[in-house]
Structure formats: structure tokens, C-alpha cells
Amino acid sequence: MDEESSETEESPRPKLSCSGLWKVYGPRAEWYFDTKGYRIDAEDLAGRMAAEGHIPAVVDANFEVFEGEIFVIMGLSGSGKSTLVRCLSRLVDPSAGHVFLDGEDLLAASQRELIEIRRKRMGMVFQGFGLLPHLTVLENVAFPLRLQGIDRGERDRHAREMIAQVGLEGRENAYPAQLSGGQQQRVGIARSLCGGGDLWFLDEPFSALDPLIRRQMQDEFLRLQEQLQKTIIFITHDIAEACRIGDRIALMRAGRIVQLGTPADILLRPANSYVAAFTREVALTQAIRAGDLANAAPAPEGAPIVDADAPIESLLGEIARGAQGFEVRANRRAGGGLSAEAVLSVLDGAAP
Ligand SMILES: Nc1ncnc2c1ncn2[C@@H]1O[C@H](COP(=O)(O)OP(=O)(O)O)[C@@H](O)[C@H]1O
Numbered sequence: 068m069d070e071e072s073s074e075t076e077e078s079p080r081p082k083l084s085c086s087g088l089w090k091v092y093g094p095r096a097e098w099y100f101d102t103k104g105y106r107i108d109a110e111d112l113a114g115r116m117a118a119e120g121h122i123p124a125v126v127d128a129n130f131e132v133f134e135g136e137i138f139v140i141m142g143l144s145g146s147g148k149s150t151l152v153r154c155l156s157r158l159v160d161p162s163a164g165h166v167f168l169d170g171e172d173l174l175a176a177s178q179r180e181l182i183e184i185r186r187k188r189m190g191m192v193f194q195g196f197g198l199l200p201h202l203t204v205l206e207n208v209a210f211p212l213r214l215q216g217i218d219r220g221e222r223d224r225h226a227r228e229m230i231a232q233v234g235l236e237g238r239e240n241a242y243p244a245q246l247s248g249g250q251q252q253r254v255g256i257a258r259s260l261c262g263g264g265d266l267w268f269l270d271e272p273f274s275a276l277d278p279l280i281r282r283q284m285q286d287e288f289l290r291l292q293e294q295l296q297k298t299i300i301f302i303t304h305d306i307a308e309a310c311r312i313g314d315r316i317a318l319m320r321a322g323r324i325v326q327l328g329t330p331a332d333i334l335l336r337p338a339n340s341y342v343a344a345f346t347r348e349v350a351l352t353q354a355i356r357a358g359d360l361a362n363a364a365p366a367p368e369g370a371p372i373v374d375a376d377a378p379i380e381s382l383l384g385e386i387a388r389g390a391q392g393f394e395v396r397a398n399r400r401a402g403g404g405l406s407a408e409a410v411l412s413v414l415d416g417a418a419p
């Protein structure tokens with residue numbers, strides 16, 4: 068098979084992956100690992116590290132993030148989310164394990180190569196926005212291009228386009244302090260757009276915003292992603308936000324990923340009572356989509372057609388009017404047949 072035909076294959080390609088990834092803080096953190104792996108074979112190695120005065124901030128993380136996916140890392144404050152993404156972008160060096168970007172070993176890159184990789188292939192948006200206060204909106208957005216040595220005319224032209232894309236036209240000459248939190252966040256996003264990378268890390272980008280603005284930003288973000296098709300690693304401590312935004316969610320507790328799955332997996336099939344406790348805060352009829360429940364069984368004759376990403380809330384009216392089932396039209400989620408019974412079982416809190 069030549070390269071071109073493998074390009075057109077259906078199966079998603081991993082953009083970023085990690086295996087056996089650990090980050091341990093503390094006086095003798097390196098002692099626990101050698102070049103071949105763990106130095107000691109303890110049943111609960113992380114527990115032993117903690118007992119010996121260390122903080123195992125990331126414990127044996129293993130996952131792949133696929134091209135074009137929104138991969139959410141979710142967990143309470145202190146669960147290791149930021150440390151995990153810093154390891155993935157190598158802003159901190161992991162204690163052990165591997166990170167692969169487009170199949171290349173990121174940990175083998177030199178400091179010089181890393182700077183290039185981060186500038187050209189990654190975008191980062193942080194909770195504090197990371198804007199430079201003494202630069203205008205335009206200068207902040209154009210900043211990654213300035214670092215790349217692109218001349219002023221061209222970088223300003225490009226930056227203006229990105230500013231328009233996030234709806235901040237007319238504010239090019241404002242300073243960050245003159246903008247609202249939501250507007251500052253948009254500047255951060257426009258700046259990442261200018262960086263041009265196709266892998267984005269967003270660390271709690273909306274956490275500092277008021278709930279209403281936050282919802283607007285989520286909508287805008289999803290709309291932008293529809294056009295851009297970036298690969299996105301999105302951190303949040305808010306399960307509702309995770310379910311709204313994520314294609315898949317990795318749920319962390321004390322450094323460990325305790326469940327990795329789609330929002331529907333997490334909500335309907337929680338791995339344990341810890342995960343289940345989070346999901347009680349989520350309105351299931353809004354978070355579960357038709358495609359999450361669809362299966363290969365054919366839809367009843369003449370069944371209403373619904374999109375796979377329609378929240379099941381929007382099906383309840385038809386069910387009340389007597390619909391026995393639906394034909395689910397695939398989009399990002401799978402299609403198929405969906406019985407009214409399966410929809411109603413979610414309302415009862417039972418997994419279908
Ligand atoms: N540079 C550091 N030195 C020591 N401990 C750290 C450092 N950074 C983070 N930690 C600890 O690692 C754990 C995970 O932190 P963090 O990744 O920031 O969590 P989160 O982003 O989920 O809030 C916490 O216990 C935190 O105190």
C-alpha cells in the first residue's frame with residue numbers, strides 16, 4: 068500500500084500519545100525509575116511514593132489523542148491535570164514514560180527542537196490568558212509570528228484576520244486591561260490561531276469566566292473547532308463543561324486516570340462510585356445524545372429522523388406524542404436505530 072492510500076483510511080490517526088507516563092515531585096523522585104522502567108516492583112508504587120514524602124502528580128498515564136479530537140482531561144483541583152499536559156508538551160520533563168507527537172518521540176527532542184515544535188506545531192491557552200499587558204490586542208495576537216521572524220506587514224494582516232475570526236474586530240488597539248475576561252480569552256485564542264499549530268492545549272481556559280459568558284465561549288469554541296479541526300487537549304474541573312465539549316474524557320484522581328471514555332460512557336457507565344459522584348451534577352437529558360444510544364437495530368418504519376448529536380431532551384416531545392423510536396443520522400457520532408425505551412431508560416438513571 069502506498070502512502071497516499073493509507074492517508075485516506077477511515078481509522079483515526081493518533082496525533083499525540085503517551086505510555087507509562089509518570090511525574091513525581093519530591094526529594095528522591097528519580098530514584099523510583101531507571102532507564103528500563105520501575106526500579107522496584109511495588110503493588111501500589113504511587114502509595115509508597117506518597118508515604119515516602121513524594122507527590123505522584125501523574126501516575127502511569129497511557130492514552131492516545133486522535134487527529135481532530137477534543138480530548139478533555141477532567142478532575143478536581145490538585146488531581147494532576149496541569150502536570151499531565153505540561154508533560155505532554157514537555158514544559159516539564161516526566162519522571163518516566165514516553166510521549167509521541169505525530170509518531171516522534173518528544174522526549175528525545177533537544178531543547179532547541181522543542182522550542183520550534185512548541186512554536187510551530189502547538190498552541191497553548193491558559194487560565195490566566197498569558198497576555199502581555201503592555202502590548203495591544205493586535206500585538207499580542209501577532210506575537211507568535213513576531214517570534215517566527217515574520218515581517219510586520221504580514222503578521223499584522225494575519226493577526227487582523229484571526230481577531231475578526233474571534234469577533235474582536237475594532238478592538239485591535241485596546242490593551243488587555245481594557246477588555247473583559249471573555250474578551251481577553253478570545254485574544255488568547257486568536258493568538259493560538261496565529262501560531263498555526265494543529266495541536267492545542269487549553270488549561271482551564273474558561274474557568275475564570277462568569278457562567279453565562281462561559282457557555283457562550285464554549286459554543287464559540289465548538290463553532291471554531293468545527294471549522295478548524297484542530298486536535299485539542301482541553302482541561303477542566305467542571306464535569307458539565309467536559310461533557311459538553313469533549314469527544315472523550317479522561318477523568319483523573321490523585322494523578323491517576325480512573326476512567327477514559329466518551330461523555331456517555333462516563334455518565335451512563337461510571338467505572339466506580341468516585342466517577343458516579345461527579346455525574347450526578349450533570350443533566351443527563353442534555354448531555355446524552357441520540358448517537359450515544361443508537362444501535363444497529365433498524366428504526367421502526369416511518370420513525371422520525373434525528374441527528375446523532377441531538378440531546379435526548381429534544382426527543383422527549385416526539386415520545387410523548389407516541390413515537391416508538393427514531394432513525395439516528397450519523398454525523399460525528401454514530402447513527403442507527405434508537406428505541407423510545409432506550410431514551411426513557413436514561414431518565415430512570417438506568418444504563419440502556
Ligand atoms: N512544581 C511542583 N512542585 C511540587 N509539587 C507540585 C508542582 N506542581 C504541581 N505539584 C503538585 O502536584 C499535584 C498536581 O498538581 P496540578 O497538576 O497542578 O493539579 P491540577 O492542575 O489538577 O489542579 C498537586 O498535589 C500539586 O501540589
Ligand SMILES: [Mg+2]
Binds near residue numbers: 149
Ligand atoms: Mg491546573
